[in-house]
Amino acid sequence: MRQGLIDDNRSAWLEALPPYERLPALRGHVSADLAIIGGGITGVSTAWHLAERYPDRRIVLLEARGLGNGASGRNGGQVLNGINGVEPREATLAQRVFAATSAGIDIVEALAAASTIDCGFSRRGCLEVYTTEASAREAEARVATWRDWGLPMRWLAGNATGNAIGMHGIHGAVLDPTAGMVNCAALLRGLRPRLLARGVTVHEDTPVLRVEHGQPVILHTAEGSVRAAAVVVATNAYTPQLGLFTRGILPLHSHVVATAPLSAERWQQLGLEGFADDLDRIAYGGRMSDGRMLFGGGSNAAYTCSFGGSPVFPADAGARNFAAIEARMRGYFPGLADVPVTHRWTGPLAITFDRICSMGVTGPHRNIYYALGYSGHGLALGALAGRVLRDLYSDDHGPWQGLPFFQKRLPIIPPEPFRWLGYQLYTRLTGRSPRQR
Template identity: 25%
Template sequence: MIALPNDDRSCGWYDVLTTAAPSKKMSGEQNADFVVIGAGFAGLAAARRLAERQPNARIVLVDAQRIAEGASGRNSGFVIDLPHKFALEHPDPAHKQKLLSLNRSAISQLQQLVDDYQIDCQWSAVGKYQGAVGARGQAHLDHFEALMKDLGEPFRVVEQTELAKVLGTNYYSRAIFTPGTYLMQPAALVRGLGNNLPENVDVFEQTPIRKIQQQGQKWLLHADDGTLKTPKVLLATSIFTREFGYLKNRLLPVMTFASWTRPLSDAELERYQGELNWGLTPADHAGTTLRMTADRRILIRNTYKHVPKYAASVNDQTRQWVQGEHYKALRARYPDFADIPLTHTWGGVYAISRNFTNFFGQLENGVYASACDNGVGAAWGTVSGGLLADLAIQADSQALQDIQYVTGMPSLNPPEPFLGLGVKFRIGLAKWQSRSEL
């Protein structure tokens, strides 16, 4: 029995999009040269690359939801070039440089697609701030500065007075600005990518795959109203990869939550006195992510939860509690906006591993996967999806060798109930330790 994504219908990014065209669902007995499961950043990139490299092949891209309803359309709208904070501490300099090169390749690919298809998604090269509130955050920021110097990447220290002119609040004591991050509206970008795939890609939405079984040299995929037969399956399913029997005890499903306001009025914008269209991530990774969007919305993201049943682990009561936490963070930063409502609160599920290792490669004959983005999905999904397609058709490249160099096998998790108890304790401890940065 496959546990499926369970959309909470509360994602602000998706809710403000125009109504999508009716979905096309799969039915009957069908054949394809390649099937890609999952239409997020990784699946879209894989399907595009396969179609471009194999123009006479039939590629099927299938998703249990509508495109942009899943995790790729639910992030905070950052496409980050720098390796994740934990990856920056990797002892191998080549590892870090290869990650940086891969991430920048993804940004370049997305930039080209946004330009080519004129995707209206607030795409902007504005960099990002990494901000500290108190002494704990400042210590993390000092460590980040040392890592940046070691990496040889450009950055700029922004002190409180200058920072307040950008953020419209003096809540943060200091930040480090790095120029390579792009901001975007994730649901708009994902839908735009899905609407502009090559002609030899057939897209089936709202078509959950319930079962995969081997049939001779091919794989038979069972949906509700039909079957798909193919020699090669690419799993771009992140945490849901384990539902098909792969990496079952190696991936941890974690949900992080965001809320945003309605757009600020002209009068509120004048009171705000900051800039539009910026993003700030916390120096302390368990702190609060903050954004002012190009369309005048304040977005708050914090609060993490272990979700063994994915979105089904979260109910309305939990979401209301999370929204209350976000109200506290909003009012602490912008006390003059205490009366502005948070119109949407949503969560997104992603996969992490205990050894902070991404999986990329062949699982068995004809089955390939990119799984476990460890919370940096937009760039990683884009580059890993395209390279997974190259791996499936044996198209070697330096980039393919690089991604194989920096990936590996996520470590095994302890059995339940120890896993759940341990994750809950670690999340609770991180929140308590980072309370001054929330």
């Protein structure tokens, strides 16, 4: 296996997959009952759920490259409960959010069982670790409240040497025993034969160049078009390139590294699967299915905002970013000083100003369905979105009304050049990520 994959920006998740031949690009003009733009977790889950409910309807999925090539194949691998940006203050909302996102994890588990490729799905829990005594005390109190509300989180005591948790400088951690890890790229590519068997038409290497609104919607591609009664937009950070949600989404490049595989004994000593810390520029990581340590975040250097909002990061850039991430990783895990970093890659995030995602239906003819803005928390929510959008397409809004993401209006992010300038100034002056609070 090649080392230090900065040259082609291929993630360790993708590198671990068996040979994959993309399906032919769309050529010519076709019609469909429903067209899905995007072959990530949101698009594939939506195709799966809709084909299950409506086996006689023609569903066409268009993916710009290969299934799982975007954020779904470049993420931290954690399948988590909760909605980024939402901190419920009362029991009813906390229970509803937990039930909804737990259903998302259940969907990932069911899709993993159906996948023709082993995606290494595990559900052994993930940690949120706390780096100060004060934040640890507050977290311990929150866990007591959550348990009173019937949520299964547990508090793990720690100390500054990390003896109880396996990380240096940690004062405690919240364990969600129901969370998990997955190679989402393997999951999605392994589901492709199942989608085809369900009658879904999949075209890869088919970027949508323009969306023509109307009844029907017309999706224009390089060599053809799709006329569809309804469209699902499942493109997350790439969505503004379609002329949609241009003022509500900030594409960010998230840089990630992975080490050579660790032994099972070493992982046992670390005592963790997936983890994230409590800092504003969150550091996160976990155990990949092949035994590697994945690590991302930890400072401003872990994220890059491109002028104009392009979700595509230059493949030959980012050396300083990766060096900063590796330094943070070795600070948390000094015992891994002898373990080399073998993979470095970048993936696109879709950030909203308040970090809360949105799922709903829009457009002048109310025939554009969407789920986006996961803000780095999208595996469980993206899988859940397939069920949400299926129900909205079926005009069954009831199960999702009152949840924070349902028809969420995204706060406005300033246009260029103020967007890029504001991001640069704020992050450099504060070391934090700009957001509406």
